[in-house]
Amino acid sequence: xxxxxxxxxxxxxxxxxxLGGSLAVGTLTARQYLEQQLNIKNQDNASVMATALTSxxxxxxxxxxxxxxxxAQFDVGHYRAIRLTAPDGAVxxxxxxxxxxxEVPEWFVRLTAIREQxxxxxxxxxxxxxxxxxxxxxxxxxxxxxxxxxxxxxxxFLVTVAAAGCIGSLLLSRVTAPLRTLVNHAQAIGExxxxxxxxxxxxxxxxxxxxxxxxxxxxxxxxxxxxxxLEHLRRQVQEDALTxxxxxxxFLNALAARLADPDAPARGALLILRICRLNxxxxxxxxxxxxxxxxxxARTLEGDPDAVAGRLNGSDFAxxxxxxxxxxxxxxxxxxxxxxxxxxxxxxAPLALPVAAVLYxxxxxxxxxxxxxxxxxxxAELEGGRALRIDTLGETAAPRTQEQWRxxxxxxxxxxxxxxxxxxxxxxQGKNRLIxxxxxxxxxxxxxxxxxxxxxxxxxxxxLTGRLGLAAIRAALERIHAGDKPVxxxxxxxxxxxxxxxxxxxxxxxxSPRLARRLWLExxxxxxxxxxxxxxxxxxxxxxxxxxxxxxxxGPRFSALGDLHDLGLDYIKIDASLxxxxxxxxxxxxxxxxxxxxxxxxxxxxxxxxxxxxEQQETLVDLGFDAxxxxxxxxxxxx
Amino acid sequence: MATQxxxxxxxxxxxxxxxxxxxxxxxxxxxxxxxAGPANAHTPDPMAKLASKQYGEAAAATVxxxxxxxxxxxxxxxxxxxxxxxxxxxxxIRFESDLAVWRQADYWATPLELFGKQAGDCxxxxxxxxxxxxAQGIPAxxxxxxxxxxxxxxxxxxxxxxxxLSYYETPAAEPLILDSLVGEILPAGRRSDLxxxxxxxxxxxxxxxxARSSADATARLSRWRGVLARMRGEGLDLS
Numbered sequence: 119x120x121x122x123x124x125x126x127x128x129x130x131x132x133x134x135x136x137l138g139g140s141l142a143v144g145t146l147t148a149r150q151y152l153e154q155q156l157n158i159k160n161q162d163n164a165s166v167m168a169t170a171l172t173s174x175x176x177x178x179x180x181x182x183x184x185x186x187x188x189x190a191q192f193d194v195g196h197y198r199a200i201r202l203t204a205p206d207g208a209v210x211x212x213x214x215x216x217x218x219x220x221e222v223p224e225w226f227v228r229l230t231a232i233r234e235q236x237x238x239x240x241x242x243x244x245x246x247x248x249x250x251x252x253x254x255x256x257x258x259x260x261x262x263x264x265x266x267x268x269x270x271x272x273x274x275f276l277v278t279v280a281a282a283g284c285i286g287s288l289l290l291s292r293v294t295a296p297l298r299t300l301v302n303h304a305q306a307i308g309e310x311x312x313x314x315x316x317x318x319x320x321x322x323x324x325x326x327x328x329x330x331x332x333x334x335x336x337x338x339x340x341x342x343x344x345x346x347x348l349e350h351l352r353r354q355v356q357e358d359a360l361t362x363x364x365x366x367x368x369f370l371n372a373l374a375a376r377l378a379d380p381d382a383p384a385r386g387a388l389l390i391l392r393i394c395r396l397n398x399x400x401x402x403x404x405x406x407x408x409x410x411x412x413x414x415x416a417r418t419l420e421g422d423p424d425a426v427a428g429r430l431n432g433s434d435f436a437x438x439x440x441x442x443x444x445x446x447x448x449x450x451x452x453x454x455x456x457x458x459x460x461x462x463x464x465x466x467a468p469l470a471l472p473v474a475a476v477l478y479x480x481x482x483x484x485x486x487x488x489x490x491x492x493x494x495x496x497x498a499e500l501e502g503g504r505a506l507r508i509d510t511l512g513e514t515a516a517p518r519t520q521e522q523w524r525x526x527x528x529x530x531x532x533x534x535x536x537x538x539x540x541x542x543x544x545x546x547q548g549k550n551r552l553i554x555x556x557x558x559x560x561x562x563x564x565x566x567x568x569x570x571x572x573x574x575x576x577x578x579x580x581x582l583t584g585r586l587g588l589a590a591i592r593a594a595l596e597r598i599h600a601g602d603k604p605v606x607x608x609x610x611x612x613x614x615x616x617x618x619x620x621x622x623x624x625x626x627x628x629x630s631p632r633l634a635r636r637l638w639l640e641x642x643x644x645x646x647x648x649x650x651x652x653x654x655x656x657x658x659x660x661x662x663x664x665x666x667x668x669x670x671x672x673g674p675r676f677s678a679l680g681d682l683h684d685l686g687l688d689y690i691k692i693d694a695s696l697x698x699x700x701x702x703x704x705x706x707x708x709x710x711x712x713x714x715x716x717x718x719x720x721x722x723x724x725x726x727x728x729x730x731x732x733e734q735q736e737t738l739v740d741l742g743f744d745a746x747x748x749x750x751x752x753x754x755x756x757x
Numbered sequence: 758m759a760t761q762x763x764x765x766x767x768x769x770x771x772x773x774x775x776x777x778x779x780x781x782x783x784x785x786x787x788x789x790x791x792x793a794g795p796a797n798a799h800t801p802d803p804m805a806k807l808a809s810k811q812y813g814e815a816a817a818a819t820v821x822x823x824x825x826x827x828x829x830x831x832x833x834x835x836x837x838x839x840x841x842x843x844x845x846x847x848x849x850i851r852f853e854s855d856l857a858v859w860r861q862a863d864y865w866a867t868p869l870e871l872f873g874k875q876a877g878d879c880x881x882x883x884x885x886x887x888x889x890x891x892a893q894g895i896p897a898x899x900x901x902x903x904x905x906x907x908x909x910x911x912x913x914x915x916x917x918x919x920x921x922l923s924y925y926e927t928p929a930a931e932p933l934i935l936d937s938l939v940g941e942i943l944p945a946g947r948r949s950d951l952x953x954x955x956x957x958x959x960x961x962x963x964x965x966x967x968a969r970s971s972a973d974a975t976a977r978l979s980r981w982r983g984v985l986a987r988m989r990g991e992g993l994d995l996s
Contacts, residue, residue, distance in 0.1 A: 161979075169955045176952065205928025240901065240956050245945035247901075247928050250960075 122294050129286040137275045141268070148267050149230055152260045157235045160255055164237030167191060167200075168251045175243040185211050200253045202241065210249050219258040222265045230264055232257055296323050303330050309661065310721040311686035312337040337720070338683045344716045349677035351712065355705025358429040360409060361416035367703065368695065369428025369436055372674075374484050375694030376426075376438065378728050380541055380558040381608060383571030387439035387477050389449055390491050391415070391456055394470035394499065396433040403463075411463040418459050419452075423644075442575035444517055446508060449475035453506045472498035476509040523576040526563040531585055535562045538593050542748045543606065543725055546739050553725070553745045554604035554638050554666075557597070559590045574610060583612040584619035591626055591637075598636045606638035608670060611645025614656040627663040638666040640691060643675050650680030657685040671727065673713060683720065690717045691747070694728035701737045714742035803992040804869055812873030819849060819872040827892045835895060836933075836942075839924055842889040843935045843942055850885075851876040852937055865984040869991045880920040882937035884984060887922050887958070891995055899925050901932070901956035908950045921951065959985055959995055 171184060192200050192213045202211040219227055234257055241248045296318030306313045312334035317324045356368040364372065376382045393399060393412075400408045415435060419427035424440030439448055453473040460469050474494035478487045490509055498507035518526070530536060538557040544550040561568040577583050587609060594605045613619050627634035639660065646653040646669060657667055668689035669679070673696045692713060696706050714724045726738050726746040738746060802824055809817035823845060830841045853876040855864040866874070866881040868888050877885075883902050890900055900922065907919035923932035923945065932945045945951075959981075985995065 165955075165957070172953070172955055238960060240958070240960075242901075242903075242953055242956050245923065245932050245953055247925060 121297070122290060125290055125294075126286070129282070129290075133279055133282045133286075137278055141271050141275055144271050145230075145264070145268055148264055149232065152263060153232050153234070156232065156255055156257065156260055157237075160235060160237030160253060161239075162237065163195075163255070164239040164251055164253050167253065168239030168241045171202075171241045171251065172243075172248075175241070175248060179243060181210070189213065196256045196259065198254045198256045199236075200251070202249045202251050204249045205247045215256065217256075219261050222258075222261045226265060227261055230261065232260055296320055300327060303327065306684075306686065307333070309686040310688075311661065312683040314684075334683065338681060340719065341681070341683050341716065344712065345677040345679070348709065348712055348716070351705075351709050352674070352676075355703075355709060361413055361429050363416050363419065363435070364426065364428035366428065366430045367699070368706075369426070369430065369438075370484055370488075371698040371706075372426050372428070372695040373438060373487070374698045374730065375728065377478075377480055377482065377484065378694055379571075380539060380556070381570050382480065383441045384480055384569050385445075385477060385572070386441075386480075387443060387445040387448060387475055388487060388491060389437045389439065389452055389473060389475040390430070390495055391419075391435045391437075391453075391471060391473050392495060392499065393433040393435075394472065399469065407463070411460065414459050414463055415456060418455050421455070423648075441571045445475060445477050445510060449473070449506065449508050453504070457504045470499075470503055472501065472503075472505050472507070474498045474507045474509070477511045479511070520576075520579075523573070524580055526561070526568070527573065527577055527580060527582050527586070530561050530563060531582065531589060534589065534593070536560070536589060536593050537562055537567065538590070538597060538605070543745050544748060545745045546726075546735065546743055552603065553723070554606045554636075556606045556747060557590075557594055558608070559586075559593075570608070574612075578610075578612050583610060584616040584622070587613040587616075587619055588622050588626070591623060594637060595626065595630060595633045598633045599630075602636070604636040604638055604666075606640055606666075606668070609639050609641050609656075611642070611648055611652075614641060614645075615649055615652045620656060620659055624659060624663060627660070627665055631664060635664045638668060638689070640668040640670040640689075642670050643672045643679065643693070646680075647675040647678035650678075654680070654685060657687065661686045668722075668725075673710070676713065687720070687722055689723035689725055691725040691727050692743075694726075697726050697728060697734075697738070698730050700729060700741075701731075701734050707737070707741060711741045718742060807991060808869055808873055811869075815875070816869075816873040819875070820869070823868070823872065823889070827889065830893055835899075835924070835926070838890060838893040838895060839933060839935065839942055842886055842893065843940075846871075846882060846885055846889065847937065847940055849875065850882065852878065852882075854878055863980075865980045867984055867988045867991055868993065869988075879937045883920045883922045883935070886935050888988065888993060888995065890922075890924070892993075895924070897958050897960055897995075898928070900958050901925070902958060903934075903956040904954040906952040906954055908952075918954075919951070923953075923956065957981065 167188070171187065174184060174187060188200055188202065188211050191197075192215075197213070197215065198217055199214045200211065201209065201213070204210055234254055236252045236254045239251050241251055299315055299318065300323055303313065303315045307330060314331045314334050315327060317327050317331070353362075356364055358365045363369075373388065376386060393415075396408070399411070403411060416427065416429070419425070419435055419437050422440055425443075426438040428436045428438075430436050437452065439445065456473065457471055460471050472495060474491055474497070476487060476490045476494055478490075494507040494509040498505040501507070537560040539560060541556040541558065543553045543556055545553060559570045561570075561573050574583070574586075577586050590607055594607045598605050627637070641653060641656075660667060666688040667685070668687060668691060670691040671693040672690045673693040690713075692710060696710055700706060700710070717724045723744045724742060726743045728747055729735065729738065735746065802821065805817045805820040805824070808820045826841055826845050830838045833841075850871060855861050855878055858864070858874050858876050858878075859866070864881075865884060866877050868885040871877045871881050871885050880902070887900055887902055891897060903921050903923050905919050905921055907917045919938075921937070922935040924935065925932045933942050934945055934948050934951065935942055936948075939948075945953075988995065
């Protein structure tokens with residue numbers, strides 16, 4: 119039983135004992151008082167009447183008058199009985215009234231039973247004894263008085279109980295308010311939310327809260343330090359020292375991860391820029407000038423946060439197009455920007471900067487994409503100068519227009535034209551228990567399946583992200599309802615930044631708490647990095663609803679996530695780009711191991727988003743992973 | 758004679774609230790005066806001991822003599838008991854007003870108080886005689902304390918409220934009157950100077966209860982019940 123409930127019971131019990139006791143004592147006192155008054159009245163009235171009768175006998179010895187006087191007193195007074203008995207025992211006058219007591223229930227009369235003593239006095243006829251007068255008053259009024267006084271007492275009793283209840287609940291809420299905060303704090307820590315609460319006034323509680331706050335602060339500090347260290351490590355192992363772009367291996371890992379990502383767009387574009395004859399450039403511009411040129415080109419490539427830039431080798435830069443980019447205009451604009459920058463740095467020496475771009479599909483492999491890119495680049499190089507060559511895979515179909523996208527999305531929303539995929543996530547150890555099924559959302563339009571990576575940018579453009587998200591959540595809940603297996607759904611940054619979406623989501627989850635418990639909501643890391651505050655608010659809003667919360671594609675921008683210690687996250691999915699080739703990549707191993715340790719310290723489940731060879735599972739276990747997304751039978755191979 | 762004094766107590770027989778309140782104060786004062794505790798059962802005569810303690814040896818001697826007289830006459834016929842009791846009390850107690858003895862307008866004394874002060878007025882005499890006769894074994898039904906209207910002295914126009922004790926041989930008999938002012942016990946018929954107004958004894962549940970226990974607070978509110986209760990406290994049990 120809760121402490122508050124026990125306190126309540128104590129208050130109620132004390133109130134009832136105190137007031138019930140006072141009611142009983144009050145009743146007994148009133149009864150005794152009334153009894154005493156009644157008996158005094160009896161005696162005094164008997165004496166008065168006997169005196170009157172004696173003096174009447176002195177003046178007028180007519181017994182008829184005597185009787186008349188007694189009757190008159192009996193009739194106007196409040197008597198139950200008046201009896202005058204001669205010295206020899208003969209009854210001279212005997213008057214009795216109805217002993218019934220109205221307006222008071224029978225049981226009450228029996229319960230209180232007033233002991234009435236008759237008043238007795240002597241009547242004399244001159245010196246002769248005439249008789250003994252005994253009279254009893256009617257007890258009805260005594261019982262009535264008692265009955266009413268108890269009624270009044272009861273009324274006060276109730277009023278007092280109500281007042282005590284009000285005061286008690288006020289008092290309790292004052293006393294227990296800090297206690298409630300404390301309980302919430304403890305609960306939060308239990309849910310891995312290392313929050314800090316203000317210290318309460320009560321000394322005993324203050325100690326506890328201070329200790330819990332210190333714990334939270336330590337966790338926060340540890341997380342901040344670790345994040346910084348991780349970022350440092352990541353730079354060391356993944357980035358090119360000069361430009362800060364991903365080095366070749368990591369860039370290709372990112373490409374492979376994107377190819378394997380079920381959420382990614384079906385089509386993507388990769389662009390490559392080559393600085394021909396870098397030795398001559400070095401010579402012409404000097405080492406410093408050449409470096410400045412390289413760094414300026416790198417900054418240009420990094421200009422789009424959704425694109426992934428890398429330096430493949432000394433003279434080759436690569437750029438992975440942001441989702442939903444239309445290859446031709448995107449490649450042209452990018453090439454123009456690059457050529458512009460190069461022109462500004464090296465206008466003295468005519469710089470050969472061939473650019474090639476290829477369109478790839480998800481069934482392509484890294485190797486054949488690179489091969490096609492090489493071909494296209496060779497053609498551009500051949501062309502010389504600042505040529506641009508675009509390999510569109512021979513795909514001639516014009517991309518969908520804005521109007522077409524709008525129609526597709528509105529139709530899908532109207533007809534619920536979604537398909538939730540199923541990618542199981544299983545525990546690495548034990549019997550490969552199913553953790554949840556990841557459900558990538560596909561859109562069905564006129565028999566064609568469109569991947570979320572393709573339609574989400576358009577949905578964002580039309581402001582439909584929230585509605586699409588809610589439709590997906592409804593579909594996921596339905597699936598949980600049907601299959602009873604946990605389902606993981608991706609919430610895009612645009613969705614959790616949308617207040618209306620969050621409100622509706624809370625309503626949905628609250629409406630079916632049993633299903634909500636099996637729903638895992640995951641947010642991509644880059645989305646969080648873009649707006650950590652909104653993610654923070656989103657977690658705090660969703661956490662009480664028992665759905666699981668996680669970060670997907672985690673790793674590359676982990677240090678930009680802000681405070682995670684007080685969010686109560688449940689799991690983290692580490693990005694496939696960090697895991698490709700993991701058994702041979704010691705740099706990534708140490709980064710991933712640190713990340714997994716940190717996540718475990720926060721109590722998170724660590725999930726791998728993909729590997730490229732089944733034997734790498736061993737490595738994952740060594741690195742501390744708890745689970746892995748099912749790779750199916752197909753594994754992708756790096757070149 | 759003290760009885761000639763105007764006596765408010767007798768006049769207040771019908772319940773007058775104001776006077777009863779006055780009585781209450783009187784009795785509170787008296788309760789303070791009478792610090793006598795309950796009698797010690799081991800001593801032969803607790804009442805004598807109390808008398809010695811409160812009023813000195815003379816009072817104790819009176820109490821012992823009184824006890825002796827009661828014991829001696831217990832087996833004798835009623836009229837002898839009456840005479841002894843009447844003579845003992847009339848002979849040893851001076852008639853004085855309550856104002857002189859108790860510095861109060863009206864005070865009903867117990868036998869112990871009467872023997873202690875060796876003085877009292879008409880109702881003090883009557884009460885002690887009543888107690889004496891009861892102790893001698895005369896049943897309460899035969900005795901009455903009587904308020905009388907007394908015509909005092911020939912040619913004296915003054916009238917006085919007075920109290921005497923009457924004895925009824927049988928319920929219907931003419932009573933014998935034991936008076937504090939007249940030494941002789943006379944039948945009522947020969948006391949043409951007295952007119953009975955109201956008579957009482959300690960029959961009836963209220964008075965009996967007062968004689969049984971001194972704990973009832975309301976006993977103090979009635980002079981008669983008050984004196985019975987105080988007697989009880991001094992070791993005289995009439996019940």
